[in-house]
Amino acid sequence: MAKILAIESSCDETAVAVVDNGKLLANVVATQIAVHEKFGGVMPEIASRLHSENITVCLEQALDESKLSFEDLDAIAVTRGPGLIGCLHVGLQAAKTIAMLYDKPLIPVHHLAGHIYANEYIGELKFPLLCVVVSGGNTELVYMKGHMDFDIIGATTDDAVGECFDKVARVLGLPYPGGLPIDLHAKKGKHTYDLPHPNPGAGKYDFSYSGLKTAVINLAHNLRMKGEAVNIDDMARSFEDVAIGMIVDRAMAAAQDYHVKQIVLAGGVSANSYLREQMKLRVEGTGIELIVPPLWCTTDNAAMIAKVGEHLYERKYFAPLSLGVDPNWKIDEQLTLLKQS
């Protein structure tokens, strides 16, 4: 095993982590650093998306916490995609610069592979497994026969589930991001509103969220136009039942058809308490094990990138310094990017 430094900058968090032989030595996320205090206000946009301003601060803190220097590392892992192109650039440039200066191997990591492997901080992955990847940008069922072997068997045909939560929250006047507020209101509500169970489209394991979103918007608007108040708790409950129900149904169907040993949840929406609860109920008595990621791994971080980095390090999956970002990188291409040596 190895000492690996990982960098994640695919969206709005600049994050750096260090692992040593599976042990997490540092896990820094930019918004958690009191940059203001440290630099007396020279960096005013502390929680901003300006990764280029945060990156060296995060690197420094990660080295401090892990009590290592760049020389001590065995490899640099970095999120290469998917994500926002301008954000991905910064992490990649920093990773390549360190790899170049210290002659360390560079390991390109898929962001969602990171979310899946975050579960290794909780338990061992047992194959074959089904991964339920649910976030602001993704709704996918990924089948894995073995490590780093990703096969997408179902996906959303339109919006991602997290996106749908955010939009519904907006219509209900709840804050962004919408996942937690809807979850909280739903706990207090009853399923009283009649919302359509959207047709999944092409495949048996596919999802569709745009119809559900439109139905909520229309219903809320019609009520408002009539001067009737929307019962936010009940609407949240009704919506969550349908939105999460779709995930649970598809996931269980796929898990049984593919005879998996394990189901793992990944991505921001896996923080949803109703999803966690329903999945637990549904796997009971089936002999399928469920792994639920720790809450800190449902948001973006570099510890999960480091986890994937360890697996790829063993396979000597190293990229040249001319590596570029890929904002639309597909997870089943994680291993096909480079010829393995």
Add this chain to the structure above:
Amino acid sequence: MYVLAVDTSDKYLFVCLYRDAEVLASTCYEAWQRQSEYLVEEIAKLFQETKVEKRELNAVISTCGPGSYTGVRIGLTVAKTIAFALKVPLYLASSLEALQKFPSTCICLANARSKRSYFGVYSNGVCLEPDCIKTNEEVRAYIAEHPDYLLSGDLGYLGLEGASYDPKDAFLHFLDDAHRCKEVHAARPIYLKDDYSTTNMKTIVRRTIPSDLSFIAEIERTCFNPPYDEKQLMYELNENPYSHMYTAVVESEVVGYVDFMITFNSASILRIAVKESFRKKGVGNLLLGQVLKDCEAQKGDPVEYLTLEVRESNAPARAFYKKHRFEAVTTKKGYYDDGEDAIYMVRCLIHG
């Protein structure tokens, strides 16, 4: 002393390794969008070719804008990561001053798009005109007034020819205290703002851009409880497909904004605010005018109603809406987090 220079602020990829004032090796070509892929590799090649040990580098110098947003960020990220990792000084120069030819007096220019230029004038290292944005018309006039000044930069977009891009010599002049970056972590790109020469208050309403959001968040904090933070604003701007945001700008200062949603046949104003010192100057009228304009522009399913909620206690805002023909329809009990009621106001758009 070994010094590495980096410039990717425009279409070029430029890297150069110096030993004192001597150029050991350099690379310069048009890389366009491929700077992200090639820059680090090109730096590695310089060290290989010259057999200089990478970690013996004594200083890094980079441009920090103005120029291509992505390009500036790529070069600066690499430069500051090197300076941080090796604990060596970082020197920063403006992308325009890097274009000057010593010892001449140079008008340094770069294409800022939308018929505008990044403009700066330098004479033997001394800045005569600080970097700013000018319209191409103003630039041409300045050039005509100063026929003895050398033009530098890629001026094809102006139909002119400038001294060709080769900053090897210029960079050597910037290794001084004035260019030294005091705090490497804080090194950040410089983005120039438009310079409006009019002395009267000229308010411009335009679509909101991400760099407005920190200023908007500041206005939020003084106007709303609870305020949106930058993250929520970024969501409104980039991800909420129904949301429209406009910013009111006076002399490059963000003074107000509006955020509204059009959903099918109705629209609702989520946020409208003007900085305290700019109130009662018609900024709100302009912002509301923009909302109405966008509503009217929707064909097919015309927008019939424009709605909003306002705090019961906010008399100036209610008066403003009343003036603009909003009618109070209902009171929403306990609408706000602190328990205050909201007045729900509607303006009908179909009959004018």
